[in-house]
Amino acid sequence: MSTDTDNDLSLESQLCFSLYAAQLAVGRTYRRLLNELALTYPQYLVMLVLWERDGQGVSRIGELLHLNSATLTPLLKRLETAGLLVRQRSSTDERQVTVTLTEEGSALRQRAACIPAQAFDASHCSPEELASLKASLDQLRHNLDQ
Amino acid sequence: MSTDTDNDLSLESQLCFSLYAAQLAVGRTYRRLLNELALTYPQYLVMLVLWERDGQGVSRIGELLHLNSATLTPLLKRLETAGLLVRQRSSTDERQVTVTLTEEGSALRQRAACIPAQAFDASHCSPEELASLKASLDQLRHNLDQ
DNA sequence: TCAATATAGATCGTGCGCGATTTAATTGCA
DNA sequence: TGCAATTAAATCGCGCACGATCTATATTGA
Numbered sequence: 001m002s003t004d005t006d007n008d009l010s011l012e013s014q015l016c017f018s019l020y021a022a023q024l025a026v027g028r029t030y031r032r033l034l035n036e037l038a039l040t041y042p043q044y045l046v047m048l049v050l051w052e053r054d055g056q057g058v059s060r061i062g063e064l065l066h067l068n069s070a071t072l073t074p075l076l077k078r079l080e081t082a083g084l085l086v087r088q089r090s091s092t093d094e095r096q097v098t099v100t101l102t103e104e105g106s107a108l109r110q111r112a113a114c115i116p117a118q119a120f121d122a123s124h125c126s127p128e129e130l131a132s133l134k135a136s137l138d139q140l141r142h143n144l145d146q
Numbered sequence: 147m148s149t150d151t152d153n154d155l156s157l158e159s160q161l162c163f164s165l166y167a168a169q170l171a172v173g174r175t176y177r178r179l180l181n182e183l184a185l186t187y188p189q190y191l192v193m194l195v196l197w198e199r200d201g202q203g204v205s206r207i208g209e210l211l212h213l214n215s216a217t218l219t220p221l222l223k224r225l226e227t228a229g230l231l232v233r234q235r236s237s238t239d240e241r242q243v244t245v246t247l248t249e250e251g252s253a254l255r256q257r258a259a260c261i262p263a264q265a266f267d268a269s270h271c272s273p274e275e276l277a278s279l280k281a282s283l284d285q286l287r288h289n290l291d292q
Numbered sequence: 293t294c295a296a297t298a299t300a301g302a303t304c305g306t307g308c309g310c311g312a313t314t315t316a317a318t319t320g321c322a
Numbered sequence: 323t324g325c326a327a328t329t330a331a332a333t334c335g336c337g338c339a340c341g342a343t344c345t346a347t348a349t350t351g352a
Contacts, residue, residue, distance in 0.1 A: 015276045028340085094318085
């Protein structure tokens with residue numbers, strides 16, 4: 001594909017670009033699926049974390065999603081405004097903000113239950129392919145994070 | 147991994163989240179590498195396109211990168227302000243804007259030549275792994291775009 | 293020929309991401 | 323005890339992404 005003297009800035013649109021484009025495509029797919037729930041894709045990820053374990057601090061959520069407070073704070077405020085969760089300062093450590101689902105936030109889980117299957121259908125890939133892809137991506141992310 | 151009655155919204159943080167997190171990690175890696183060139187990662191992708199074939203229209207660039215004009219127009223204006231390219235209305239079709247590299251924009255290619263190898267090193271993955279990952283991602287994106 | 297349609301970019305509004313900085317609370321240790 | 327260092331969020335500024343809409347130009351066909 002490239003000569004040995006070629007620094008290959010064109011083909012370099014290789015993995016990094018494929019990953020970028022695939023992520024944008026997944027984002028578009030989830031935008032359609034989540035439109036009904038009035039959630040964005042990053043908001044959905046936060047809800048996944050809270051549905052799995054409610055009452056976490058902002059830092060812990062950021063650790064799990066690899067996002068920092070500059071991203072999370074406004075996102076959580078929007079979810080609070082939407083009535084899906086409550087942010088309150090911890091009484092034992094006033095520096096921390098505990099994020100807790102509201103009744104409505106918990107209930108939304110039922111309506112979201114169909115999302116994974118729909119996303120799977122849209123991928124037109126086998127479970128084996130997707131599992132292998134996931135493993136490679138996790139490995140890559142881990143390596144890049146040192 | 148999950149029971150058959152489990153809708154698995156937790157494990158669902160499966161592929162979609164791995165892809166999301168991997169893309170963020172790659173973005174952070176490239177941010178470091180591109181800092182020297184004063185380019186952002188999306189700007190770098192546009193430059194890759196132009197280094198490969200100069201003098202394209204905005205739509206064509208958007209087609210190649212899967213980005214629309216709402217994203218590209220301001221991005222291209224920033225690259226123009228930086229002196230890397232020129233945007234001018236086509237004389238044959240006044241609707242089109244032709245994007246052309248400046249001397250400086252073309253020259254930047256030399257300084258970018260080391261980026262792919264550095265990114266490869268940071269991945270700590272084998273070429274085979276990365277090629278296989280790229281193929282899966284391209285397939286996935288293609289399927290999601292229908 | 294000229295009004296309907298299509299096409300190319302630009303613009304607007306919203307919501308991420310994140311480096312850098314700030315504010316406030318807690319901890320540690322001299 | 324007291325104050326420097328640390329930690330947790332919040333804030334600021336910038337640059338994507340993109341749905342929706344707008345403007346200008348080009349095409350088309352009755």
